[in-house]
Amino acid sequence: MEKMNKTKKLGVSFKCDSDIEKYIYGNTIDELIDGLDLIKDAKFINQFVNEFKSLTEEQLLRLDQIMLTTDDAKKIMKYAKARKDKIDTIKYQNKLIELKNMWMLIRFTSFAIYSDIVKTEDAVINSGEAKYAFYLLEEVEGVNKEKMKKFIFDCKDAYSAYKLIRDFQREEQMLSMNDILEAKNIVIESKNMSVISQWAEDIGDVTEMEDVTINYGTACNMYEFAYHIKNANTEKIREAINKTDDERVIQRFNSYFPKPIIKKSFWSKFKK
Numbered sequence: 197m198e199k200m201n202k203t204k205k206l207g208v209s210f211k212c213d214s215d216i217e218k219y220i221y222g223n224t225i226d227e228l229i230d231g232l233d234l235i236k237d238a239k240f241i242n243q244f245v246n247e248f249k250s251l252t253e254e255q256l257l258r259l260d261q262i263m264l265t266t267d268d269a270k271k272i273m274k275y276a277k278a279r280k281d282k283i284d285t286i287k288y289q290n291k292l293i294e295l296k297n298m299w300m301l302i303r304f305t306s307f308a309i310y311s312d313i314v315k316t317e318d319a320v321i322n323s324g325e326a327k328y329a330f331y332l333l334e335e336v337e338g339v340n341k342e343k344m345k346k347f348i349f350d351c352k353d354a355y356s357a358y359k360l361i362r363d364f365q366r367e368e369q370m371l372s373m374n375d376i377l378e379a380k381n382i383v384i385e386s387k388n389m390s391v392i393s394q395w396a397e398d399i400g401d402v403t404e405m406e407d408v409t410i411n412y413g414t415a416c417n418m419y420e421f422a423y424h425i426k427n428a429n430t431e432k433i434r435e436a437i438n439k440t441d442d443e444r445v446i447q448r449f450n451s452y453f454p455k456p457i458i459k460k461s462f463w464s465k466f467k468k
Contacts, residue, residue, distance in 0.1 A: 218235060218237060218240060219231075220232060220234075220235065220240075225248060225251065225255060226255065228244070229244075229255060229258055229259065229262070232244060232259070232262055233262050233265075236262065236265050236266050237266065238263060238266035238267075238268035238271030238272055238275065239268065239271050241259055241262060241263055241266070241271075241275065242271055242274055242275050244259075245259065245275070245278070253282075256279070256282065257282070260279065260282070260283050260284070263275050263276075264287060264288065264291050267295060269292055269295045269297035269300040269301075270297075270300055272288065272291060272292065272295075272300070273292065273300040273303055273304050276288045276304055276308065277304075277307055280307055280308055280309055281309060285308045285309055285310050285311050286310075286311075286312060288304065288308070289301070289304060289305070289308065289311055289312060289315060289316070292304055293315070293316075293319045296323070298319065298320055298323050298325065298328040298331075299328075299331065301316055301319060301320075302316065302320070302328065302331050302332050302335050302336065303335065305332075305335075305336050306335040306336050313336060313338055313339060313340075314340075316332065316336070317332065317339060317340060317343060317344070320332050320344075320347070321343075321347050324351070325351075326347065326348045326351040326353040326356035327353075327356065329344045329347055329348050329356070330348075330356065330359060330360070330363075332344065333363075341369065345360060345375070348360050349378055349379070349382065352382055352385075352386075353382075354382055354383045354385075354386035354388045354391040355388070355391050357378075357379040357382040357383055358379065358383050358391050358394055358395050358398075358399070360379060361375070361376055361379045361380075361399055362394075362398050362399060365399070376399075380395065380399075380401060383395050384404075384405075384408055387408075387412045389409060389412075389413045389414075389417040389420075389421075392405050392408055392409060392413075392421075393405070393409070393417075393420060393421050393424055393425065396421070396425045396428075397424060397425055397426075402425060402426075402427050402428060403429070405421075405425075406421060406425070406428055406429060406432070406433070409421045409433075410432070410433065410436045414440075414442070415437045415440040415442035415445040415446065415449075416442070416445050418433050418436055418437050418445075418449075419433075419437065419445050419448060419449050419452075421433065422449070422453065423452065430453045433449075434449060434450070434453065434455070437449050
């Protein structure tokens with residue numbers, strides 16, 4: 197927005213350090229706040245509050261309302277954190293939901309006083325992105341873990357399914373055998389070799405994940421599996437890699453995993 201027109205009442209000007217040069221003008225703090233209301237720039241409001249330390253509570257409450265008319269979720273969250281004991285929590289939560297910025301919504305929910313966790317859970321589910329469910333579980337106490345688990349499984353996201361099982365096991369959270377099997381099936385059906393390898397490394401089922409890698413992966417995938425996974429059957433993987441036409445990986449595998457030399461017994465030379 198371009199510089200506001202000067203008036204005869206001009207007494208004070210204040211510049212915002214933004215990408216576009218912006219100014220507000222007035223004789224009093226209230227007149228400057230009038231300018232902020234016209235510009236509706238969240239960065240400008242944050243800078244203004246930091247600059248003027250003697251703002252009255254009434255002026256701050258007005259700025260609280262003006263901030264809700266802006267659209268920069270990160271700056272709104274920053275302002276709300278500084279004013280968390282004064283703002284209308286639900287109005288700010290609703291604004292972040294409206295902006296569909298799940299990262300900032302979850303951060304806000306983690307520190308806001310009397311935030312509605314269920315409302316944030318529902319917003320995360322409506323986003324359709326399983327990654328936000330993990331961030332919510334990590335950042336906010338009191339989240340409905342069963343609700344988030346069901347959402348993650350419904351998303352059919354391989355990495356999310358793997359990470360859920362891994363994190364729940366590390367934290368000794370309740371998991372049923374059906375939970376583990378459902379997550380494993382999502383991982384296998386994804387054919388995502390990176391996640392399949394991570395599952396084998398952190399959770400187990402090495403032989404099964406090894407077979408999936410051999411059946412659906414490239415020579416490089418097989419090499420990486422053998423390199424990273426303890427108890428991988430290197431001879432079975434060697435046989436599979438040698439059937440490919442990737443000479444570079446074949447050479448690399450055989451160099452890193454030299455074929456064991458079987459010493460012949462003295463009597464073997466007499467056998468036909």
